[in-house]
Amino acid sequence: MPAPELRALLLLLALAVVGQGVRYLVTRPGEPPGQVQLLATLSPGSPSAQRDSAMHKGRPLGPGERVDVDAASASELARLPKVGPRLAKVIVADRQAHGAFGNLAGLDRVSGVGPGLLKVLAPHVVFNGRAVDNSAPLPLSSSAQGAPLDINSATAAELDALPGVGPAKAAAILQYRQQHGPFTAIEELARVPGFGVAAVARLRERVLVR
Numbered sequence: 001m002p003a004p005e006l007r008a009l010l011l012l013l014a015l016a017v018v019g020q021g022v023r024y025l026v027t028r029p030g031e032p033p034g035q036v037q038l039l040a041t042l043s044p045g046s047p048s049a050q051r052d053s054a055m056h057k058g059r060p061l062g063p064g065e066r067v068d069v070d071a072a073s074a075s076e077l078a079r080l081p082k083v084g085p086r087l088a089k090v091i092v093a094d095r096q097a098h099g100a101f102g103n104l105a106g107l108d109r110v111s112g113v114g115p116g117l118l119k120v121l122a123p124h125v126v127f128n129g130r131a132v133d134n135s136a137p138l139p140l141s142s143s144a145q146g147a148p149l150d151i152n153s154a155t156a157a158e159l160d161a162l163p164g165v166g167p168a169k170a171a172a173i174l175q176y177r178q179q180h181g182p183f184t185a186i187e188e189l190a191r192v193p194g195f196g197v198a199a200v201a202r203l204r205e206r207v208l209v210r
Helices: 003-026 047-058 084-098 115-124 156-160 166-180 186-191 197-203
Strands: 125-127
Touching: 084 166, 115 125, 156 166, 186 197
Parallel strands: none
Antiparallel strands: none
């Protein structure tokens, strides 16, 4: 027999042996030959189990169901109305960097969260197991936060407390102020590393320049 035909025959025999071995391993005792139930061998980490878990996490909130913003994962936060996966990850990152939020006012520090979203979220969230006090005023404007902050005299701690700023951006503002002198307009914040037009617009009612 020529060598190519011999190799082909040996390959077919090897495949047949492997097939018999697989059938023996996955067939339950007493079952007819050929009745193989591969799904019965799937573990909780199988694609089917992962699909079911994703569907569970992606479902809308049920009546009266609430999410603990101080403890929930990004996938759980994404179930909240008007949040979505991207903002959910931002919320978790802010919580890990700066600690628990405690209430809606604390959540307002997250970039991408504003008065309109806070109003939508209020009936659906708790903080560290505590429900939102709907009688308390929401952080709707600078008047609810106190007087606007002068970015030319503010300390790092004061800048850090502004929504969407944090320690890194606060330090960048101080460094820019030291290198270039006092700000002449709020729009100049867009020149600070880490800031953009959207960030400046968000802070417009919270800060001033003197």
